[in-house]
Every structure is written in structure tokens, then in C-alpha cells.
Amino acid sequence: MNIRNLLSYLAWGIILVFLQVLLFKNLALFGVGLCFLYIILILHLPINTSPISLLIISFGLGLVVDIFYDTGGIHAAGTTFLGFIRPLWLRAISPTGGYDEDTEPTLQEMGTGWYLTYILPMTFFFCLIFFTVDQWGTLGFLNILNKSFFSSILTALLAILVQALFFKRRRGIL
Amino acid sequence: MLRILEFLYRLRALLLFVFLEIIAIWMVVRNNSPQGAAFFNSSMALTGSLLKTQADIVGFFNLAEENQDLASQNASLLQQITLLAPYDSISGDGLDSTFRNSYMVQSARVVGQTLRLSQNHLTINKGSNQGVKEGMGIFNQEGVVGRVKTVSNNYSVGISLLNTGLLVSSKIKSSDVFGSINWDGENPLEAKMLYIPRHVLANPGDTVVTSGFNAIFPEGILIGTISEVAPATDQNYLNITVKLSADFSKLNHVYLIENTELSELDSLYQKAEISDEY
Numbered sequence: 001m002n003i004r005n006l007l008s009y010l011a012w013g014i015i016l017v018f019l020q021v022l023l024f025k026n027l028a029l030f031g032v033g034l035c036f037l038y039i040i041l042i043l044h045l046p047i048n049t050s051p052i053s054l055l056i057i058s059f060g061l062g063l064v065v066d067i068f069y070d071t072g073g074i075h076a077a078g079t080t081f082l083g084f085i086r087p088l089w090l091r092a093i094s095p096t097g098g099y100d101e102d103t104e105p106t107l108q109e110m111g112t113g114w115y116l117t118y119i120l121p122m123t124f125f126f127c128l129i130f131f132t133v134d135q136w137g138t139l140g141f142l143n144i145l146n147k148s149f150f151s152s153i154l155t156a157l158l159a160i161l162v163q164a165l166f167f168k169r170r171r172g173i174l
Numbered sequence: 175m176l177r178i179l180e181f182l183y184r185l186r187a188l189l190l191f192v193f194l195e196i197i198a199i200w201m202v203v204r205n206n207s208p209q210g211a212a213f214f215n216s217s218m219a220l221t222g223s224l225l226k227t228q229a230d231i232v233g234f235f236n237l238a239e240e241n242q243d244l245a246s247q248n249a250s251l252l253q254q255i256t257l258l259a260p261y262d263s264i265s266g267d268g269l270d271s272t273f274r275n276s277y278m279v280q281s282a283r284v285v286g287q288t289l290r291l292s293q294n295h296l297t298i299n300k301g302s303n304q305g306v307k308e309g310m311g312i313f314n315q316e317g318v319v320g321r322v323k324t325v326s327n328n329y330s331v332g333i334s335l336l337n338t339g340l341l342v343s344s345k346i347k348s349s350d351v352f353g354s355i356n357w358d359g360e361n362p363l364e365a366k367m368l369y370i371p372r373h374v375l376a377n378p379g380d381t382v383v384t385s386g387f388n389a390i391f392p393e394g395i396l397i398g399t400i401s402e403v404a405p406a407t408d409q410n411y412l413n414i415t416v417k418l419s420a421d422f423s424k425l426n427h428v429y430l431i432e433n434t435e436l437s438e439l440d441s442l443y444q445k446a447e448i449s450d451e452y
Contacts, residue, residue, distance in 0.1 A: 022228050028290045031362070051187035059194045068225070069288055070216050070295035070331055072205025073198035080198060084191040133202055135292045138338045138359040 013041050013061065021068035024158075033150035036075075038065060039126055040159045042082055043119060044106050047099045051087050058083030071134070078130040085125060093117055107163040119159060123152035206293055206339055215324055215331045216286055216297040222329030225286035226299050233283075233426055240426060247315045276435045277392050280305065282312075284319075284425040287334060292359040294334040296320060296425065301328040311390040311431045317419035318342060318355075318397045319428055321390055335397075336362050336422055343388035344397050347381040349374060355382070355397055355416060362422055364401065367414040374412065376403050382416050389433050 020038040027035050042058050062076030069075060090105065095114065107115045127148035135144055182189065205215075216225060233240070280300070287296035300306050302325045312319040312332050320332045321340060333340045335357060342355040344367065353370045370376060380400045386393030398418040406413035433439070 021224075025288065031290065034290055052190060055187065055190050055194060059198070062198070066201075067218065067221055068216055068286070069291070070205075070297070071202070071288070071291065071293065073201030074291075077195055077198035077202065080191060080194045084187070087187075133199065135359060138292050143360075 009041075009045070016041050017061070017064055017068075020065060025069065029150065029154055032147050033154040034127075034147070035158055036078075036123070036126065036130070036151065036155050037158050037162070039079060039082060039123065039155070040119075040162075042079060042086065043122055043159075044104050047090060047103050047105055048101055051084075054083045054086060055080060074130060074133045077133050078126045081129045082122060082126045086122065089118070089122060106167070107160060108167060112160075115160070116156070119156045120152065123155045123159075124148055127151040127155070216295070217301065217324055217326040217329040217331045219326070219328065222285070222297060222299070222326070225297055226329075229283065229285035229299075229426075236424075236426065243315065244427070276433060278432045278434055279429050280432075282306075282428055282430050284428055285329075287422070287425060289336065289362050289422055292338050294336040295323070296332045296334050298322070298330045298332055298428070298430070299328070300430070301326050301330050303327050305432075306330050306430060307432060309390065309436065311395075312428050313391065313395050313431065314420060314425065314428045316396070316421060318384060318391065318395055319420050319422070319425065322430065334422065335365065335418065335420070341368075342391070342397065343385045344382050345385040346370070346374075346376055346400070347383050347394075349376070349380075351376075352385050352387065353414070363418060365398070365416050365418055367400070367416050368411065370412045370414055372405070372410060372412055376400055376412060376414055378402060389436055389439050391431065392433075 016038040020036070024035040024037055029035075038061065041061060042054070045054065045057070058079040059076055062079035063073070065075045065079075066073055090099075093114070103109055105115075105118055110118070128144065131144045131147050131151075216222060282298045282300040282304075284296050285299050288294045296312075296319070298306070298312070306322060306325050308322055308325055310322040312321060318335055320334045320337070321342075322330050322332045324331045335342065335355070338357055338359045340356070343352065344355045345352045346367075351370055351374045354368045355365050356368055357365045367382060378400050382397045382400060384391040384393060384395045384397060396419050398416040398420075400414055401417040402415040404413045404415075
């Protein structure tokens with residue numbers, strides 16, 4: 001990853017965090033669907049990113065969002081888990097012939113079908129961890145599942161929408 | 175030895191993952207305990223000012239409604255003053271401690287908050303420079319909002335009433351029965367009233383106000399009205415649902431209330447070995 005890529009990722013990350021804490025923080029569909037669009041920063045890092053840097057980036061990003069949400073470390077717990085299972089899930093759903101080096105697992109690069117099988121389980125697991133930690137011992141598991149289900153669908157939908165609307169170019173994000 | 179190190183090196187991602195998760199969970203637990211506060215929270219200068227800018231922009235569109243609320247509140251306060259004016263000579267001379275005022279009120283604005291989690295917090299645009307202290311009560315003209323948790327120089331973070339960890343001492347106004355208001359994490363419009371014994375007559379529509387027992391809030395600040403009374407699964411207490419009077423989705427101007435005798439009360443409780451979590 002060269003310095004230009006790094007800067008563009010940084011800028012993209014700042015934009016996503018701003019959007020999250022200023023806009024999506026106040027958004028709740030029917031009281032159960034929350035939107036965590038910022039996690040697509042982790043999901044869209046190049047496929048050959050090392051697991052260690054992935055974990056550190058995830059944890060840092062979660063912590064920044066936590067500060068704005070006043071949630072201590074709930075987002076960090078979720079994003080760290082996301083960073084951990086991302087390589088595993090990428091390996092599990094790798095297309096025949098494997099990935100190209102330095103590919104980003106985005107909608108444009110990989111196509112809609114593959115992208116859906118990638119993003120839906122990932123967002124669901126993030127939401128599951130998030131709501132489990134958030135509601136530890138207060139509400140039942142059914143409530144957690146319910147919220148996770150709708151939140152992950154909303155997040156995935158928004159992720160697809162954002163990419164379809166704003167990223168026409170085939171490569172590069174800014 | 176080398177083999178062990180090699181083995182650990184191969185597991186480095188897993189180990190780092192477990193380590194980071196433990197840190198995150200530890201921070202959550204620390205943040206949720208009544209005494210502890212997060213190391214990083216939205217009362218930090220940068221976060222606070224960003225949230226304040228947003229609140230300024232959004233607040234601009236609600237100015238008309240806000241003004242109307244303030245005007246109607248002014249009217250009701252004026253009416254109270256005219257009612258109390260004849261007693262001014264009694265309450266003003268300070269001879270009788272019955273009339274001594276031990277609460278200080280100041281106004282503030284909510285600049286950021288969460289609504290949909292189970293541990294909701296709000297950020298307020300005043301901090302220790304403006305005299306805000308930890309443990310002060312937060313309310314607005316509609317009812318109780320929460321309690322201040324952490325204070326920085328110019329901002330502070332409060333625990334919202336919509337936080338499963340906050341208990342507010344309260345009473346049913348008509349029957350003077352004491353209980354505790356606690357949010358169950360489900361519906362941001364309703365909370366539960368705990369510890370009301372079964373023999374008490376509680377009816378839907380009864381008003382619930384603060385009891386003045388926990389020394390954060392004075393007696394009689396509105397919390398909500400009872401919307402449902404059901405026999406609980408637990409044999410001893412009623413299961414009471416209270417419709418909260420404060421509209422948390424529209425919080426803007428709030429009042430911070432400080433009990434100036436809190437330190438005296440605290441030391442008294444300590445002497446009597448009563449633990450009081452505010």
C-alpha cells in the first residue's frame with residue numbers, strides 16, 4: 001500500500017466517522033434498525049492487508065466512534081471482532097482461482113452476488129456482538145437477534161447504495 | 175522454547191484479537207459502573223465542540239417551537255410568583271430553615287445524545303468552568319432527564335434516564351408511595367416503576383414525581399404518568415409501566431440542579447454507614 005492509498009483511506013475514514021456520528025447516530029428505523037455504515041472502512045480494506053494491522057485499525061476505528069457515542073468500548077468490541085473474522089470469511093467465500101493481489105472487496109470489484117454474501121454475514125456478526133455487549137443481561141436474546149437482523153440489513157443496504165451512487169470509477173475510492 | 179515462540183507467533187492474530195477484545199469489554203464494564211467513567215468520552219474538547227456545532231445547526235430549525243415552550247414556561251413561573259408573593263417576608267428572611275433553599279439551578283443545552291442503546295448518555299455544553307459537578311440532576315420543563323456523570327472543562331456527559339443503570343427515587347403523587355424509576359431498555363417512551371408493594375392502589379393516569387429522597391432532585395419534579403399496572407410475576411411488587419413525560423428525541427434546553435447540602439448529607443450517610451448511590 002503506497003502513501004497515496006494510505007492518505008485516501010485516511011480521508012475516507014474521517015468522512016465515514018463524521019457521517020456516522022453526525023448523521024447515522026440519530027437514525028433508527030422503527031426503533032430497531034440502527035445503521036453502522038462506518039464499518040465498511042474495515043470491510044473494504046485490500047484483501048492482502050495483514051491480520052495484525054487489520055485488528056489494530058478496527059480497534060482504533062471502534063474506539064473513535066465510541067467516544068462520540070459515549071459507549072465505552074462497545075463499538076471497539078464489535079469492530080475488533082469484525083477485523084478478526086474478516087480474513088476467515090474472505091477465505092471461506094473465495095472465488096475459484098482466488099483473489100487478485102491488492103483487490104478491495106467492494107461492490108465494483110467483486111459484483112453484487114459475491115458482495116452480498118460477503119457483507120450481510122459480516123454486518124450481522126458485527127451487530128450481534130454490538131447488541132450483545134450493549135444489552136448484556138437486560139433484555140432477551142430474541143431482542144438482540146431482532147435488532148441485529150434489521151440493523152445489518154439496513155447497514156448493508158446503505159453500503160450498497162453509497163457505492164452504487166458515488167463510486168462510478170472502477171478503481172480507487174477518492 | 176523456540177517451538178513455543180514459533181507457535182505463539184503463528185497465533186499472533188488470535189492473541190491480539192483476544193487482548194483487544196478484553197480491553198474493549200473492560201472499558202465497557204468500567205463505563206457502565208456508577209462510579210467509573212470512560213477514559214474517552216464525548217465531553218472531550220474536540221468531540222464536544224464538534225457535537226455543539228451540529229446541535230447549533232440543528233437547533234436553528236427548532237427555534238420557533240423552543241421559544242413557544244420557553245414562553246409558556248415563563249407564564250407558569252410568573253403565575254407561581256404571584257401565588258408566592260404574599261409569603262415573601264417569611265421565606266426571604268432566612269431565619270426559618272424550613273424555607274431555606276438548598277438547590278441551585280442553572281440552564282444548559284444538550285448537544286449530543288444516544289437513544290437506541292441500552293446505556294444511553296447525553297452530552298451537555300457546560301462543564302466544571304461553569305460550575306457543573308458530578309452527580310447533579312438534569313431535567314427540563316417536561317420532566318426528569320438524567321444525572322451528570324463526568325465533567326470536563328467545558329462539557330459534561332450525563333447518564334440519560336434511558337439507561338438501564340440509572341435508578342431515580344420517585345413516588346406516586348396521589349398516594350405518596352415511594353418507588354424507583356428504572357428503564358428496562360425496551361421502549362424509549364416508557365420506564366418501569368419498581369418496588370411498589372402489591373397492596374398499593376395505583377391507577378393508570380396517576381402522576382409520578384421525584385421523591386426528594388436521593389438528594390439529586392428536589393421533591394416534586396415530574397417524571398411521567400402511570401400507563402399500565404399489572405400484577406408482577408414476582409409476588410411482592412406490582413409491575414408498573416410509566417409513560418415518561420420528557421420527550422428524549424427532542425431534548426434541547428435542560429436545567430442542571432445541584433443540591434448544595436449534598437456533601438453534608440453524604441458525610442451524614444457515611445457516619446450512619448448507609449450506602450447511597452445518589
